[in-house]
Amino acid sequence: MSTDVALRDLGLSTDARDEPGVLLGLRPRLRSWLWHHRVSIVSLTPLLAAVTVVAGAGLGRAPAPFDDEGTYVAQAWAVGAHHQLAHYTYWYDHPPLGWIQLAIGEWLLGPLFRSAHAIVVGRELVLVAHVVSAGLLYVLARRLGCRRGFALLAVALFGFSPLVVEWQRMVLLDNIALPWLLAAFVLAATPRRSLWAAAGAGLCLAVSVLTKETFLLLAPAVLWQLVRNSDRKTRSFCVTAFLTTATLCLVAYPLYALLKGELFPGASHVSLLDAVHFQLVGRASSGNVLSSSSVAHRTVMEWFHQDPWFVAMSISATAAAAWVPRLRPVALAMVIQLVMILRPGYLPIGYVVAALPFGALLAAGALDALASRDFGRRVRRPGLRLGLVSSVVIVALVVSIVAPRWERGLHSLNTDVSRSTWAAEQWIATNVPRDSRLIVDDTMWLDLVHDDFDSRESVVWFFKLDTTNNLDPSVMRMFPGGWRDFQYVVVTPSVRQSLADMGGLTPVRDAVANSTPVASFGTGDQYIEIRKIAVAPR
Amino acid sequence: MHLLILLALVSLSLALSAVAAATLWWMLHAWRTPTALRSTGFERGRDEPCRSFSLIVPARHEEAVLGGTLERLATLDHPDYEVLAVVGHDDEGTAAVARDVAARHPARVRVVVDHNWPKNKPKALNTALPECRGDIVGVFDAEDEVDRRLLRQVDTCFARTGAHVVQGGVQLINFRSSWYSLRNCLEYFFWFRSRLHLHALHRFIPLGGNTVFVRTDVLRAADGWDPECLAEDCELGVRLSAYGARIEVAYDAALVTREETPPTLLALFKQRTRWNQGFLQVLRKGEWRRLPTRRQRMLARYTLAMPFLQAFTGVAIPVSIASMLWLKVPASIALLSFLPAVPTVAAIAFEAAGLREFCRLYYVRARWSDYVRLVAGTFLYQVILAAAALRAVGRELVGARGWEKTAHVGAHRAVSVDESDLVPAEVPAA
Numbered sequence: 001m002s003t004d005v006a007l008r009d010l011g012l013s014t015d016a017r018d019e020p021g022v023l024l025g026l027r028p029r030l031r032s033w034l035w036h037h038r039v040s041i042v043s044l045t046p047l048l049a050a051v052t053v054v055a056g057a058g059l060g061r062a063p064a065p066f067d068d069e070g071t072y073v074a075q076a077w078a079v080g081a082h083h084q085l086a087h088y089t090y091w092y093d094h095p096p097l098g099w100i101q102l103a104i105g106e107w108l109l110g111p112l113f114r115s116a117h118a119i120v121v122g123r124e125l126v127l128v129a130h131v132v133s134a135g136l137l138y139v140l141a142r143r144l145g146c147r148r149g150f151a152l153l154a155v156a157l158f159g160f161s162p163l164v165v166e167w168q169r170m171v172l173l174d175n176i177a178l179p180w181l182l183a184a185f186v187l188a189a190t191p192r193r194s195l196w197a198a199a200g201a202g203l204c205l206a207v208s209v210l211t212k213e214t215f216l217l218l219a220p221a222v223l224w225q226l227v228r229n230s231d232r233k234t235r236s237f238c239v240t241a242f243l244t245t246a247t248l249c250l251v252a253y254p255l256y257a258l259l260k261g262e263l264f265p266g267a268s269h270v271s272l273l274d275a276v277h278f279q280l281v282g283r284a285s286s287g288n289v290l291s292s293s294s295v296a297h298r299t300v301m302e303w304f305h306q307d308p309w310f311v312a313m314s315i316s317a318t319a320a321a322a323w324v325p326r327l328r329p330v331a332l333a334m335v336i337q338l339v340m341i342l343r344p345g346y347l348p349i350g351y352v353v354a355a356l357p358f359g360a361l362l363a364a365g366a367l368d369a370l371a372s373r374d375f376g377r378r379v380r381r382p383g384l385r386l387g388l389v390s391s392v393v394i395v396a397l398v399v400s401i402v403a404p405r406w407e408r409g410l411h412s413l414n415t416d417v418s419r420s421t422w423a424a425e426q427w428i429a430t431n432v433p434r435d436s437r438l439i440v441d442d443t444m445w446l447d448l449v450h451d452d453f454d455s456r457e458s459v460v461w462f463f464k465l466d467t468t469n470n471l472d473p474s475v476m477r478m479f480p481g482g483w484r485d486f487q488y489v490v491v492t493p494s495v496r497q498s499l500a501d502m503g504g505l506t507p508v509r510d511a512v513a514n515s516t517p518v519a520s521f522g523t524g525d526q527y528i529e530i531r532k533i534a535v536a537p538r
Numbered sequence: 539m540h541l542l543i544l545l546a547l548v549s550l551s552l553a554l555s556a557v558a559a560a561t562l563w564w565m566l567h568a569w570r571t572p573t574a575l576r577s578t579g580f581e582r583g584r585d586e587p588c589r590s591f592s593l594i595v596p597a598r599h600e601e602a603v604l605g606g607t608l609e610r611l612a613t614l615d616h617p618d619y620e621v622l623a624v625v626g627h628d629d630e631g632t633a634a635v636a637r638d639v640a641a642r643h644p645a646r647v648r649v650v651v652d653h654n655w656p657k658n659k660p661k662a663l664n665t666a667l668p669e670c671r672g673d674i675v676g677v678f679d680a681e682d683e684v685d686r687r688l689l690r691q692v693d694t695c696f697a698r699t700g701a702h703v704v705q706g707g708v709q710l711i712n713f714r715s716s717w718y719s720l721r722n723c724l725e726y727f728f729w730f731r732s733r734l735h736l737h738a739l740h741r742f743i744p745l746g747g748n749t750v751f752v753r754t755d756v757l758r759a760a761d762g763w764d765p766e767c768l769a770e771d772c773e774l775g776v777r778l779s780a781y782g783a784r785i786e787v788a789y790d791a792a793l794v795t796r797e798e799t800p801p802t803l804l805a806l807f808k809q810r811t812r813w814n815q816g817f818l819q820v821l822r823k824g825e826w827r828r829l830p831t832r833r834q835r836m837l838a839r840y841t842l843a844m845p846f847l848q849a850f851t852g853v854a855i856p857v858s859i860a861s862m863l864w865l866k867v868p869a870s871i872a873l874l875s876f877l878p879a880v881p882t883v884a885a886i887a888f889e890a891a892g893l894r895e896f897c898r899l900y901y902v903r904a905r906w907s908d909y910v911r912l913v914a915g916t917f918l919y920q921v922i923l924a925a926a927a928l929r930a931v932g933r934e935l936v937g938a939r940g941w942e943k944t945a946h947v948g949a950h951r952a953v954s955v956d957e958s959d960l961v962p963a964e965v966p967a968a
Contacts, residue, residue, distance in 0.1 A: 006759035012702070012781040014828040194571045231572035240891040241566075244884045252873060259869040 043152060044138055051134045051159030054410060056127050059169045060120040061416035064526055067494040068350070069171035070442030071461075073122040076102035077446055087455055088464060091472040092262070092275035095253050097210040098173035117422060118446040122171035129179050130168045134159050136182035137357050143189040144361075145326050146368045153395075154364035162409025163307035164356045169413075173212040174353035180208035181215055181222075182357060185330070188226035188242070198226060198238035202245030209246075210253060213279075215354060217340060219246070221333035228329060270471055278471055279346075284502060286347040295501055296347045303352050307409060309402045314359025320366040327365045334358045367391045420522025424490060424530060425451070427519050432488060434458065437479075439465065439489040439511055460486070462495055468504030483511035484535050488518075491529040544867060547875065550858050554851050554878035560840075561848070562881045566888060568732035568789075578735050580788040584687075585694045591619035592672035592754065596652075596662035597680035601631040603948050604680045608639040611678065612646045616689035621647045622669055624662040632680075658941040659747075660763035660770035667762045676751045677771075681946040682708075683796040684749070691793055692751050695786055702756050702783040703775075705734060706749035707794035711900065712949040713908070718806060719799040720911050721919045724889055726797075727896050731789050737841070738787040742826070742834045744817070744841060745775030745785075749795040756783065767823075768939065769816020776820055776838065780828040791899035798950035807926050808942040814845040814930035815939070846931070849924035855879060886916055 007013065034041065076099040078087040085096045105125040106113075113124040134155050141151035158164055168175055187201035205222050208215040223242065230238045257263040257272040265271045287294025304311050318334045321327040337355040341347065371391035425444050429451040432438065439462045440448065453459045456478070464475035465482065479485040489495075489511040499505060499512075515531035522528055568578045593611060597604045604623070611621045621643075623636040633649065640647040650669055654661040663677065674696065678684060688706060695704050707730045713723040730746065737743040750771065760777060763770040778785070800806040820826070826838035840847075855878045862875035890909055897904040933939070 003759065003761055007756070007781050010702075010753075010756055010759055012756065012759075012778075012783055014780050014782070014830065192571055192573075195566055195569055231575075233575055234569050234572050236891045236894050237566065237569040237888065240887050241884075244887040248880045248883060252876075255876060256869055256873055259863075259872045 039148065040138070040142070043148065044135065044155070047152060047155055047159070048131055048134055051155065052127065052131050054160060055130055055165050055168055056124070058414040058416075059123045059127065060115060060117065061418055062413045063166055063169065064417040064493065065117075065119045065421050065443040066170055067442045067498075069119050069122060070445055072099045072102060072171050072173065073118045074442060074446045074449075075099040076106060076122070077118065077449075079103035080107060088461070089270055089472045089474045091270040091470060092257065092272045093279075093470065094173055095210040095213055097207060098176045098212060101176055101211065102171070116447070117425075118450065119171060119443060123169055126169070126171050126175045129176055132179040133168075133182055133357060136179060136186055137361060140182060140186050140189065140330075141361055141364060143186060143191065144330065144365060146365050150364045150368035150371075153367070154361045157310070157313075157363055158357050158360035160406055160410070161307050161310040161356075161360070162406055162413060163303060163310050163352075164360075165410060165413055166306055167350065167353050167356065170350070172350040172353060174214075174350045177208040177211035177215050178353060178357065180204045180211060181218060181354065184208065184222045185225055185333075188222050189229050193229060193231050193234065193238070195234070195237060195241050198230070198241040199245045201226060202242040202247075203249060205242075206246045206249030209250060214340075214348070214351070216250075217336050218333050218354065221329050221336060224332060225329035228326075274471055283346040285345050288344050289342055289347075296341075296344075299347055299349055299351075300341065307406070309398075309405065310359065313363045313398075314355070317359070317362040317366040320369075321362045324365065324369040327362060327369070330358050330361055330365070334362060367394060370394075417526055420526045420528045421492070423521040424492075424519070424528045427521070427530065428488075428490070431519075436487040437485060439483070439486050439508060441490065441492045441494050443492065443494065444490065462489075462505070462508045463498075465507035466504055468502055469498070482507045483514065483533065486511060486533055489515055489531050489533060491531060493525055493527070540865075543865065544871065547858060547862060547865075547867075548871065550854065551862075551875050551877050554854055554858065555881060557847055557851050558855075558878050558881035558885070561844070562885045562888070564733055564736050565728045565885065566732060567736040578731070578788070579790045580691045580695055580793065581698055583694070584690050585697055587616055587618060587690055587693045589618070589674055589693050589696060590672040591616065591674045591676055591689055591693075591751070592666075592670035593619060593621045593676040593678055594624060594663055594666045594670070595621060595678050595680060595682075596624040596659050596666070597632050597636065598626055598629055598657065598662075598943060599632060600680040600946055601635045603946050603951075604632055605635045605639060606948075606951070607678070607680055607682055607684075608636065608647055609642075610686075611684055612639065612643040613686065614684070614689045615686050616693065619646070619672060619689060620670075622650050622666045623647060624650045624652050624666045626657050626662075627651050627653045654765075656940070658765070658768075658770075660765045660767060663770070664762045664765055667757065670754055673754055674751050675754050675757050677748050678795065679748045679797070681798060681948065681950070682748055683950060685793045685795070688749075688793045688795070691788075691790070695788060696751070696753075699786050700784065701786040702753050703745070703778060703785040704751045705738075705743070705745055705785065705787045706751070707731070707789035707791075708746050708749050709791075709794040709796055709900075710799050710950070711796045712798050713896070715799060715949050716803075717911055717915050718803060718919055718922070720893070720908060721915050722799040722806065724892055724896065724912070727892055728889075730787075730794070734787045735789075737837075738785050740834055740837055741782070741785070742779045742829060742838050742841070743775045743785050743787070744769075744772035744820075745778075747771040748797075752778075764823075766939070767816055767819050768812050768941065769820060772813075772816060772842075773820045773823070773825070776842075777825045779834075779838075780825050782830070796950050798946060798948065800944050801947050801949065803922070805944055807922060807929075809944045810845075810923060810926035811929045811933065812942050814927050815934050817842045817845055818930060818934050819939075845923070845927045848920075849927035851878070851882075852920040852924050855882060886913060 075086045078084050079100055080103040090096065102122060102125055105128065106121065109125065109128070113121045115121050115124070137158055138151050138155050141154045142148070146154070184201045184204035187197045187204060190197035201222060205219060226238060226242050227235065254263055254272060262269055262271050263273060265274045286296035286299065289296045289300050291297060314334065318331050321331040334355060341351060370387045372387060421443060425447050428438070428448060434452055436458065438459050440459050442461055445459055445461060448459045449455045460475060463469045464472065466476065467473065489508070491512060495508065499509060511533055512531065515533040517529045518532045519530045520528065568575055595607065595611065608621060608623055623640070625633040625636050633651070636649045640649050650666045652662045652665040654665065667675065692704050692706060695701065708726060709730065710719070710723040710726045713720045734743065756778070764773045767773040800809050821842040826835060826842065829835050829838055858878065859875045862872045889912060893908060893912055894904055
């Protein structure tokens, strides 16, 4: 063809040529990434290993199994075993993504974790999330401009505070949501400022909210981080990417409820709006934190006693970080958490979890800012390096005073406070006929199901016997005789606590009142009693 | 059977999502990072002009706008160029206007008479090609408002990049003329501001109809434009891409060529039919099969079929959602049918962001009513695009390949902008 010849003379032809715009292959890219981050990798890896050991060793011994943990592992079991969101009617108590993730984790990593106790397996999975959180905390600290040493300090504070270790061990939705929230922050602070990262931040935020709904309150902080980090010319597109991704993913939840006909309240079914109303308004308030008799006060004081240093450090660092512009969005996240803790109303016991990494990050970040040259210049004594001196002093103080306390705290987290629970389970498995009916708390339920008690007929969550703490009437309908339909009630610390803190729960109270102990385990806080119910002839 | 229907619906949902997501991602190509956005403009600075240009302006029954266009083209700030106005032998009115301007600028403007019959744009361009004396051939339409600094910037671009083709930005401006003009303007905005850069990166590009500059030797070697194609611009781009031509795309709000939206909905519908049919012709002609890499061929197939995919998705998404609800499938699967709506809704949100950016670049203050019009017009506009796509297929099947010319009234020269809407202008990037 003459065209071909004419164009070939001009250097144009249809011959194969190198594909345009092709990047390096995967392997060289990985190699260059590893080389570029070698110092971080070498310094962070041993630290994360230490964090894993501290959080992981003894997670089956302390803290004592907690009711909510049992709830989530049981619902994860329902997802895996029955492909349902819960083994009782799912009543929109929390969005389901948390225990769906647990179920996926168990499906993927199950062979690695072979504890006999379902809660311990759950804790091992949460440990994975914890280590990921610690790693992401390092990346976030670096992206917020902290020097490497201070970023490592943030990870160390987060990894070794007894307060963090205790709460991060538990199977709480907050612990599963936390790495997603940190990932959202990390992506919002990306140095390339790409549109993908903004959309990714929205996605991660949505996943964290669909894991634990309270994380929605932190959305403004993530958005601020994104806006601060973005370029003026692409900002509106980045913000749009973030907001649309987050919103469209979150909409899936009410849409799911709508498709099931369970969005709006109705006489014969549970509904999302009922559940939201219950969580926001219907729940008994935990009282004012400042009044010493309130549940909220007790919860907060418990956190404080676990590690007063960490709490004091986080709060003072939050105030200090207000002077460091790059730390302000994270400080906002911290402030939101503090305000929610101080406001009167229902205070979930695990609420502290989402504040912990930010406390560690702000403390390390504030020290980093203090030790920087800028600070010396600002106080106009550049020769003195006042900031550096004071930060060294603070670190020395922390090491000399806090470290021994933390060591004691961590040591006490290695004492076995779960023994009575496991012993009670063992006793029931050996001595109680499988056709009996038992009122149990959520911590034991799944283990007893694994011991061949029927998940619907034999073992029943004590909460489900009335609607004090849930909106699912299906179980009550199954047992029209109330407590009289049961042969045993297992009084655990969480049953005692609920009976003391809440009104209602009448069937459980009656069961306890009309029963006699047949076995007991542990002492003090960990005291567990198995009681046989004596039904008076009607 | 039920399972089969379910499976079909699920795969339909996934396919629709993939199409919508790909379209969305390509629409946002230029904004993917700040660095990427900066690279989409002309390079900074202007070198000494060292090339000569021949600017071809085909005109047909456009005496209302041609005079102004030629006057403006005659006073660009480049030292070495000529303007060739191509008029039909049967169109005395337009020819008179062109001769009038040529008489005032004898050194710059010449009139070429096209005797072909039936007439269309590629034939007019081919008539002028042998007359061109410049190193570079540029094409403008009769209603174009061209920036005086453009040519020197294009000259610099050729010099610095060694490109064979340079495509400048074209922008519809009169976004408040009618309900559909806003969407039409935004389509141009996303196409020239963003999408074309993706095509340049992958070296497969359907060129635009004007503000396109091609080396004269390359154009002559390629035998000019395809005289029978309804999208001669796209066809040329695809053909040159197949030969590995280096094509630069540069968008600079200060230098874009300003145009107007079609004056009536019917005109828009006909114009879109013509383009779609043109894309279809290019797809059938198959020059794109000679593209060297599989990835380029995939991109070509997808791009040329895009009007039809777009029409199809616009109709299929509501159908798929409705059928899922009607079939009463499990909630989790029904949820899947909403997946294609995600990129679709996201696209509307990004169009709103684009509108904001568009108004910022063109020094107009966006009003709430503009955003409302944008969202409210989405569905109807989609329906019109779908109808145009179907009509294009129909016309191509029955072999109706006549050129339905778009009329021009000059609405872009009197953009209805209130005084209060004007915000202080930034210094142009050039």
